Each structure stands twice: as structure tokens, then as C-alpha cells.
Amino acid sequence: MTAQIGQEQLVYTVGADGRHMALNSLAVIATLRSYRLRNWRAGVDAQSTFGALKGRGETTVIQTFEGGEVTLIDEAYNANPGSMRASLRALADRPRLTSEGRKVAVLGDILELGSHAHELHLELAEDILVAAPNELHLFGENMGALHHELAKRGAISRHYDDLDDLTTTVRWYGLSFAQVISYW
Structure with a gap:
């Protein structure tokens, strides 16, 4: 700085x-x-x-089963629309570590937003477009609405209503469920 x-x-x-x-x-x-x-x-x-705390931006490098590496950024604790936007901006600013590197975002419903939850999730669309992840996986009912909004804007994402389906996809990246669930 x-x-x-x-x-x-x-x-x-x-x-x-x-x-x-x-x-x-x-x-x-x-x-x-x-x-x-x-x-x-x-x-x-x-x-x-100072390092980011668990659930508040902590970054962990995980070795995959195939010998590769995944950098996992844990922003899961006490998420709210403001912290989600900050996380997406941080993802947008983060350089790819290798030419083959991809940015994969896995986002779940932000809970306890009350009657405005649907609209607050839709408002994340612009931040996601700016972050431009190579892959976007969305989990939950409100993220389903966001998935449809992003599709209207030409963005590609995958939506999951079932945690097992999402877990299967995450395993495809060579991570075990135990590694991922500890960061969920």
C-alpha cells in the first residue's frame, strides 16, 4: 500500500x-x-x-488428488451482501497464478436476509460479471434466481438445488468432500 x-x-x-x-x-x-x-x-x-481469518478471506492451498493445487478462499462466515460484493471484487483483482489458472466461484444463498433476500441476491449480478470467474456454481433458492438473471445478461453459471450434486462437481476438481466442507 x-x-x-x-x-x-x-x-x-x-x-x-x-x-x-x-x-x-x-x-x-x-x-x-x-x-x-x-x-x-x-x-x-x-x-x-495480519492474515485473513477462517471464513473471512483465509486463503489455503490444497493439493489435489492428481498432484495439482487449488487456492481456496474461504469467505463463508457470516456472509452478507456487502461482504459478498467485497469478496467478488477481491476475486476480480486476484491475478491468475499460472497461464492455465482458472477462477472458480462457488456461492451459496446468503441466509437471514428476510423479505428482501430475493432482491439482494439479484443485486450481486453486476459484481459477478465484473469478477468474471471462469466457472460459477450457485447453490440454493435465491442463488437460483441470480442464475436466471445472469443468464439474461449472457453469463454462464450452474445452479444446484442439491448439495450432493454440487459436491460431486467439486470432487471433479480433485478435492475431497472433507476438504471442501471445512470451508463451506
């Missing part, structure tokens, strides 16, 4: 991916400076060791 703090240009590292994490780092700097701490730069430097 590079930030202009008063007259000083500050270059530092944030240990977690995503624009939302970069913005959070600016809030950390503002907080440290608002308390007029003499050694506030040590707090800025400490952000390099």
Missing part, C-alpha cells in the same frame, strides 16, 4: 487481500494517529503480519 499521510508518503504491506482490507488499513492508521501515539508507524508495520 502507498498512502499519503499529511506531507509523508507511507509505503506498507497489508497481510490480507482485497480492497476492503486496504481500506481497513487506512482506518487503522487514522485511529493510531488520532491517539497521537509516538510509535504509530510500528502499528502500521504490524499490519503486514
